[in-house]
Ligand SMILES: N=C(N)NCCCC[C@H](N)C(=O)O
């Protein structure tokens with residue numbers, strides 16, 4: 001549950017990154033220290049910064065630079081990869097196209113999802129079947145984003161997984177909940193779905209006069225849908241805000257070299273509400289155009305999600321949530337996000 005937190009903690013996860021596959025990790029004091037910090041941050045804010053994550057700083061910067069280059073292109077150029085239901089909701093959405101609680105968001109974006117081939121998940125997967133639409137300009141955007149996705153999700157390297165940042169964080173969270181490290185492997189998230197949103201938020205001076213926005217909300221208050229989100233935001237602009245239990249909006253300013261990490265709806269269910277998917281929103285009140293590359297690490301597309309026994313025991317033995325299917329949750333969001 002989000003408490004009255006006033007700031008968002010910073011966690012150096014390097015011991016977890018280095019040792020999370022070591023069977024002796026549960027006796028390692030450095031790993032246990034990180035696990036304790038994760039537990040506290042997830043209980044109090046549902047948000048934390050991660051440093052010591054191992055993703056090269058140059059790549060973190062390059063994906064933002066290439067995103068700026070894309071959003072700088074003329075509207076007609078960007079519309080060549082227009083998102084549509086027929087394209088599996090993949091591609092470019094113009095400013096105001098994404099709707100949050102009935103209000104158009106003042107952002108533009110490229111939405112990408114892990115590829116779903118026809119029939120892969122039967123009727124459940126149909127809405128999102130398709131391949132990602134990448135622009136031809138800037139030419140290297142596809143390669144760069146795919147490399148970035150590999151670092152976040154995992155890469156097969158000589159028969160074993162390596163560099164899988166999200167999976168490592170989720171392993172730490174599984175231990176923090178009192179479960180085994182592989183609680184979110186197998187049928188739960190062993191074949192994780194993912195989402196990448198390349199997002200652009202106009203600055204206030206860019207939208208004066210004729211293009212005056214209908215509102216100043218870059219992205220309205222929402223929760224994320226899956227397990228954990230890794231937010232890679234532009235340096236120098238404070239725009240992301242997180243709501244605490246007193247209803248105050250706490251800023252999450254960019255801290256160079258870190259990601260902002262937050263809990264999604266499926267982890268709220270699995271944890272039986274011990275961790276909450278905290279409401280957040282984006283308001284870019286700076287004159288500068290802001291980009292954010294948000295990576296969402298999700299359960300298996302067809303995962304049936306219900307409170308873990310270990311979490312139920314900790315919360316009085318009562319299930320606070322019924323069963324949800326991740327793919328259904330995503331589909332219901334897509335229906336209301338794009339009308
Ligand atoms: N895949 C994720 N999590 N996307 C987050 C988008 C949040 C805005 C959306 N209109 C909404 O209301 O959810």
Ligand SMILES: O=C(O)CCC(=O)C(=O)O
Pocket residue numbers: 197199219224231233239240280282292294
């Ligand atoms: O732009 C940001 O900092 C966060 C974006 C976000 O919350 C989202 O896309 O779900």
Ligand SMILES: [Fe+2]
Pocket residue numbers: 222223224280
């Ligand atoms: Fe979000």
